[in-house]
Amino acid sequence: MKSCLEADSLLKSYGHKVILSDVYLRCETGELVALWGRNRSGKSTLFEIVFGTVRAEHSFVRINEKVVTGKAYRTGQIAFLPQYHFLPPDLKVRQVLRLAGMSHVTSLFQGGGMPVESERLKNLSGGTLRLLEILYVTTRPVPFLLLDEPFSGLSPVLVEAVSHYLQDLSKEKGLVVADHNHCALCAIATRHLLLADGCLRSLAAPELLKGDYLP
Template sequence: MILEIDNIELNYNQKRILSGVYFKNEIGKITGVLGRNGCGKSSLLKIIFGDLKPKYKLLRLDKKPLLKPFYRTGLVKYLPQHSLLPTTMKLKDAFFLMNVDWFLFVELFPNFINYENTKPKEVSGGELRVIETYLILKSPARFILLDEPFSHIAPIYMEKIISLIKQEKQRKGIIITDHLYEHIVSISDDLYLLKDGYTKQIKSKEELVDLGYITGFF
């Protein structure tokens, strides 16, 4: 299954944010989107998900236009930058409602083994990010949108999250953006840079230097 995003235009207060954006993602691949703060990466993911309406957009699934919000298809899950879970819901209930196995989670992240009856408001921001990223990735959706999944995550968890993303791409299409661009570059099958409202597909690290996104190699 192939998802194509085409001809997206978005204005805020008469300022053009996105203009003619195009890129694609498909099952079995990770598509990374890089860009400076304020360039429209989060807005782009919200448009794809369907909870932000731009001036123009065209989404296609296997070449067929998607005429209703993507989230209504049941094919997509979205991890925004803000917290997802109700602050007073026990974590075990959140896993139950999202049909995700709590015991498999604590097998991968044993430091959380005593958090079953804990509420989101009682854990740190980084811990909550791990939990919510896991829930989204392990959902039955075919496409996953991740907006800065590595934000505030401790190094002890980072490699496990990266491994999980690589594992889940075997059954899903994943679109990911993050300020930790080294990780995005390393895990992405296809890479785009969002700059001046447009997307450009990136084929090499040299292009990121030439386009002024980074000043040297890492």
């Protein structure tokens, strides 16, 4: 049975600038939704509001037709990969792998860069840390994942490995992914959304991004 995440009537402004104006987002399990938008268009804010860590002037989140009254992350139905590093730096790689439920090297690390398990996260490179963050978030036992710039800081080989990994994951989970790596995301997305001028528009094809997003 398919699950469905809906965020409706999202309204957010900073001062006089309206970031999100009556936005509607829908994602079902089994699909990978690409969220496009220029810098400062409000993609991260949208994710944070849906996740429940930023308060909007108005927001309405539903999971499987059930209205989420509190913070969505408390429901255990949604996980969020922010664009910044968020894992506690004092943790060891081993602990993250254990939390991710995997004590062995996964397919994510086949492209190289598997860190030493006794290494602390603060000593890792940005790309390796990003891989561990992706691993941690994507292995949460939740049906929906919000991924904000998952490809940032990754080498092309790792971008490809992560792309395949996310594509496999989208068969059982619902993913909403925002990233500026146009080629990688276009190749795996099943649906495209464009956030511009505070409004979220559905695009029939990624070619329609020209002008609003692509040069």
